[in-house]
Amino acid sequence: MNAIHNTAIISSKAQIGKNVVIGPYSIIHDNVVLHEDVSIGAFCEIGVENNLTSGDPLVIGRGGQIRSHSVFYSGSVFGEHLVTGHRTTVREGTLAGRNLQIGTLSDIQGDCTIGDHVRLHSNVHISKASKIGNFVWIFPYVVLTNDPHPPSDVRLGSIIEDYAVIATMTVILPGIIIARHTLVGAHSLVNADTEESMLYAGSPARKICSASRIRLRDGTRRNAYPWIRHFTRGYPDDVITKWREISDDETRQSNEAL
Amino acid sequence: MNAIHNTAIISSKAQIGKNVVIGPYSIIHDNVVLHEDVSIGAFCEIGVENNLTSGDPLVIGRGGQIRSHSVFYSGSVFGEHLVTGHRTTVREGTLAGRNLQIGTLSDIQGDCTIGDHVRLHSNVHISKASKIGNFVWIFPYVVLTNDPHPPSDVRLGSIIEDYAVIATMTVILPGIIIARHTLVGAHSLVNADTEESMLYAGSPARKICSASRIRLRDGTRRNAYPWIRHFTRGYPDDVITKWREISDDETRQSNEAL
Amino acid sequence: MNAIHNTAIISSKAQIGKNVVIGPYSIIHDNVVLHEDVSIGAFCEIGVENNLTSGDPLVIGRGGQIRSHSVFYSGSVFGEHLVTGHRTTVREGTLAGRNLQIGTLSDIQGDCTIGDHVRLHSNVHISKASKIGNFVWIFPYVVLTNDPHPPSDVRLGSIIEDYAVIATMTVILPGIIIARHTLVGAHSLVNADTEESMLYAGSPARKICSASRIRLRDGTRRNAYPWIRHFTRGYPDDVITKWREISDDETRQSNEAL
Numbered sequence: 001m002n003a004i005h006n007t008a009i010i011s012s013k014a015q016i017g018k019n020v021v022i023g024p025y026s027i028i029h030d031n032v033v034l035h036e037d038v039s040i041g042a043f044c045e046i047g048v049e050n051n052l053t054s055g056d057p058l059v060i061g062r063g064g065q066i067r068s069h070s071v072f073y074s075g076s077v078f079g080e081h082l083v084t085g086h087r088t089t090v091r092e093g094t095l096a097g098r099n100l101q102i103g104t105l106s107d108i109q110g111d112c113t114i115g116d117h118v119r120l121h122s123n124v125h126i127s128k129a130s131k132i133g134n135f136v137w138i139f140p141y142v143v144l145t146n147d148p149h150p151p152s153d154v155r156l157g158s159i160i161e162d163y164a165v166i167a168t169m170t171v172i173l174p175g176i177i178i179a180r181h182t183l184v185g186a187h188s189l190v191n192a193d194t195e196e197s198m199l200y201a202g203s204p205a206r207k208i209c210s211a212s213r214i215r216l217r218d219g220t221r222r223n224a225y226p227w228i229r230h231f232t233r234g235y236p237d238d239v240i241t242k243w244r245e246i247s248d249d250e251t252r253q254s255n256e257a258l
Numbered sequence: 259m260n261a262i263h264n265t266a267i268i269s270s271k272a273q274i275g276k277n278v279v280i281g282p283y284s285i286i287h288d289n290v291v292l293h294e295d296v297s298i299g300a301f302c303e304i305g306v307e308n309n310l311t312s313g314d315p316l317v318i319g320r321g322g323q324i325r326s327h328s329v330f331y332s333g334s335v336f337g338e339h340l341v342t343g344h345r346t347t348v349r350e351g352t353l354a355g356r357n358l359q360i361g362t363l364s365d366i367q368g369d370c371t372i373g374d375h376v377r378l379h380s381n382v383h384i385s386k387a388s389k390i391g392n393f394v395w396i397f398p399y400v401v402l403t404n405d406p407h408p409p410s411d412v413r414l415g416s417i418i419e420d421y422a423v424i425a426t427m428t429v430i431l432p433g434i435i436i437a438r439h440t441l442v443g444a445h446s447l448v449n450a451d452t453e454e455s456m457l458y459a460g461s462p463a464r465k466i467c468s469a470s471r472i473r474l475r476d477g478t479r480r481n482a483y484p485w486i487r488h489f490t491r492g493y494p495d496d497v498i499t500k501w502r503e504i505s506d507d508e509t510r511q512s513n514e515a516l
Numbered sequence: 517m518n519a520i521h522n523t524a525i526i527s528s529k530a531q532i533g534k535n536v537v538i539g540p541y542s543i544i545h546d547n548v549v550l551h552e553d554v555s556i557g558a559f560c561e562i563g564v565e566n567n568l569t570s571g572d573p574l575v576i577g578r579g580g581q582i583r584s585h586s587v588f589y590s591g592s593v594f595g596e597h598l599v600t601g602h603r604t605t606v607r608e609g610t611l612a613g614r615n616l617q618i619g620t621l622s623d624i625q626g627d628c629t630i631g632d633h634v635r636l637h638s639n640v641h642i643s644k645a646s647k648i649g650n651f652v653w654i655f656p657y658v659v660l661t662n663d664p665h666p667p668s669d670v671r672l673g674s675i676i677e678d679y680a681v682i683a684t685m686t687v688i689l690p691g692i693i694i695a696r697h698t699l700v701g702a703h704s705l706v707n708a709d710t711e712e713s714m715l716y717a718g719s720p721a722r723k724i725c726s727a728s729r730i731r732l733r734d735g736t737r738r739n740a741y742p743w744i745r746h747f748t749r750g751y752p753d754d755v756i757t758k759w760r761e762i763s764d765d766e767t768r769q770s771n772e773a774l
Contacts (some may be wrong), residue, residue: 007267009523009540024267025283025301025541027558042285043301043327043541043559045584068303069327069345069559069585071602086329086347087585089602089620104347104365107620107638119409122365122383125638125656125684137409140383140401143656143684145702148733149740150681151635151653151747156733165408168383168401169429169447171685171703186403187429187447187461189685189703203461203703203719217406217414224407231409265525282525283541283559300543300561301585326561327585327603344587344605362605362623377667380623380641395667398641398659423666426641426659427687427705444661445687445705445719461719475664475672482665489667 005042014047015057023068031074033059041068041086048073052110053092061098073110085122097134099236115162117235129157135228136160139168139186148174163226181226183211197225226250263300272305273315281326289332291317299326299344306331310368311350319356331368343380355392357494373420375493387415393486394418397426397444406432421484439484441469455483484508521558530563531573539584547590549575557584557602564589568626569608577614589626601638613650615752631678633751645673651744652676655684655702664690679742697742699727713741742766 004010004022014028017036022028026040029047038060040046047058048071056075064082066072075092078100085104094108097116102108106124115134120126124138127146132138144158156175160166164178167186172178177193184190185201185208194200199211211225222230228243235243262268262280272286275294280286284298287305296318298304305316306329314333322340324330333350336358343362352366355374360366364382373392378384382396385404390396402416414433418424422436425444430436435451442448443459443466452458457469469483480488486501493501520526521540530544533552538544542556545563554576556562563574564587572591580598582588588606595614604618607626616630619638624630628642631650636642640654643662648654660674672691676682680694683702688694693709700706701717701724710716715727727741738746744759751759 024285025559027540042303043283043585045558048584068306068329069301069603071584087327087345087603105363105621109638122367123381123639139403139408141399141657141685143702145655145684149730149743150655150683151743152732152734152740153747153749154732154734167408168403169399169427169685173702186401186431214407216410216412218410218412224410227407227409231411233411282543301541301559326564326587327559345585345603363621380625381639397661397666399657425666426661427657427685444659444689472665474668474670476668476670482668485665485667489669491669 011047017062029074031055031057033057035060035062035064035080037063039065041066041070043069045071050092067104076110079116091128093128101234103140112157117239121168127157129155130160131157132160133162133164133180135163137165137227139166139170141169142166142172143170144172146174163228165225165227181211183214183225199225269305275320287332289313289315291315293318293320293322293338295321297323299324299328301327303329308350325362334368337374349386351386359492361398370415375497377492379426385415387413388418389415390418391420391422391438393421395423395485397424397428399427400424400430401428402430404432421486423483423485439469441472441483457483527563533578545590547571547573549573551576551578551580551596553579555581557582557586559585561587566608583620592626595632607644609644615750617750619656628673633755637684643673645671646676647673648676649678649680649696651679653681653743655682655686657685658682658688659686660688662690679744681741681743697727699730699741715741 005024007024008022008026010028011030013030014032019037021039023042026044032047053075058074059077061080066084067086069087072090073092076094078096079098081099084102088102089107091110093111096114099117101119103122106120108126109128111128112130114132117135119137122140125143130144146157158172159177161180163181166184170188173191179194179196181197182194183199188205189203190205199208212223214224215221216224229247232240263282265282266280266284268286269288271288272290277295279297281300284302290305311333316332317335319338324342325344327345330348331350334352336354337356339357342360346360347365349368351369354372357375359377361380364378366384367386369386370388372390375393377395380398383401388402404415416430417435419438421439424442428446431449437452437454439455440452441457446463447461448463457466470481472482473479474482487505490498520538523540524538524542526544527546529546530548535553537555539558542560548563569591574590575593577596582600583602585603589608591608592610594612597615600618601620605623609627612630613632615633617635622636622640624642625644627644628646630648633651635653638656641659645662646660662673674688675693677696679697682700686704689707695710695712697713698710699715704721705719706721715724728739730740731737732740745763748756
């Protein structure tokens, strides 16, 4: 049974799956596909069209949860189990995998690709043409830019590879590649491609050391990176199992190298 | 007489005091206590519950004013005369004193304590487990962080002591103590505890000098810090009277020391 | 014919021009003048009054478009063809020219003057008493400040002159003049007036070189600055024609100088 609030304004052309919840005063436009178990909070506007949208629908995969005051344009596709905070904005042409989290006030400007299990914390700004891999973490007030000499018509999206972590209040300059397992410290400006598994910090950012040299401040003094060795909250069981196998394997290799 | 707009959706379980105003299209959930003279703007959602809320109510003290598009979760308590800007977000488990101001777009992530007469300007991000004293000022785009090696399960909230001032676009790293009367300049990254009454600036921040060496640019060239010697707008009379006594006393002591 | 949604709440005192569109659930207060062809999205609150507003109306010029969840106070005047993103905030006492764009989440604090054809991207914070010229570009997470020793009663707005460009996550300190055609790089802190047509970057920002030394990354290696030589999207024909004349003239002068 659907639970669509009687103040919600739902286009008769929108495709609404089973067990969908739509909160008070929300607006669902024509070109929207909500799969089963999707939940939309109050005061949302879903499926906005303008002169940049393509006629393709907005598709929200099974179990997606969009919190209040969010605005999604048509022409994007989200895999299963999307979760957003409040007042998120997602423009047209975004293709995202499953289990994406988009924090309160974050803004995805469109024409992006985003992998599986990505975490965008609050107030993250993703410029058009950005490419984000799997298991990436981006923290509050991070901006991915795309124009090397603004304003211009050149678009050089940045590329954030799997497992990379970008800490708060950091800018990634246009076209930069943040490599797998890179850690970028808070309040940094990254103006050059990074090497895998290293820590970068500063404005402009410099390579500091291997991220693995950072120790967990939980009493164990284990390596804090790669973070998948100790942090599993919110990931599905099959992912965690796979991480354990990788970690054991890598640990064995490191031990052999010593 | 209450002035509750006829489009507002109010739970019959919510406790609504005398002279409460609730604007158009706002939603008040079950677990909410609004004391007398509280005013809620349009498009707010007050008392949101999720799997992290505790069953405790949201309590808004007497005379509180929450502006439009704001979202407050249940399980927080605010003293008298809260004032917010638009689109503020306050998560569960926050305990705040009286006369708090939270600017437009600011986001309090929950599980925080906040003293009396605190001023959070626009677009401030307060992480979980932060502790903010009394008479603190935090300016736009400041982020208080809490995870020393993100992502992890370690929570080290920062501590901002009484009368401290943090200028715009500054990051406070996890677990850092900003001492009483510290001034942190704009666009800084604070990675170490500060000393009382000193000015810090830079990324990472360094100690520059005593904050009291900054002169007011109002023609008088008085000391700009401690700011309580010249700035009293918006504070109650009893507070201002107390500040005058402290200031006179400190001035006398400084003169004796010279 | 006006297209005012039947859920919108419109004061009978508001002056609504021809062909005005007002979206679902939006609120138009008493002291508002909407010229013809203005479009207001959903969930907006237009013409808010408080103890700082003057009794002057909010005037939105012909063809203005205000997107959803925006809040405009009374007492500001906007020329023709204003365009905003979502959740913009504009306080009282702002006087802006024509063809202004204000991005999603941007916040104009009031008592500002803004020229013609200005572009504020997403999440820009304009403090009270700022003065912005014509053809200025300000990118995401830029803050213009106004208090040289916060908190105080001194207001020193910054001045951004024609054609200046301020890249993302930059702070302009109070009273600073950003000269014509200046380019400020991303993640900078500007604490001194700039010279015309130069590039500044860093925290604090230093003069790097002439902005004209930056080459377009579009295969042509033309000068990227002044940007009006290559970027014309969204400007009216009369402006573009004038720019071509200026550019030809300047190019001739530079060639003669060589």
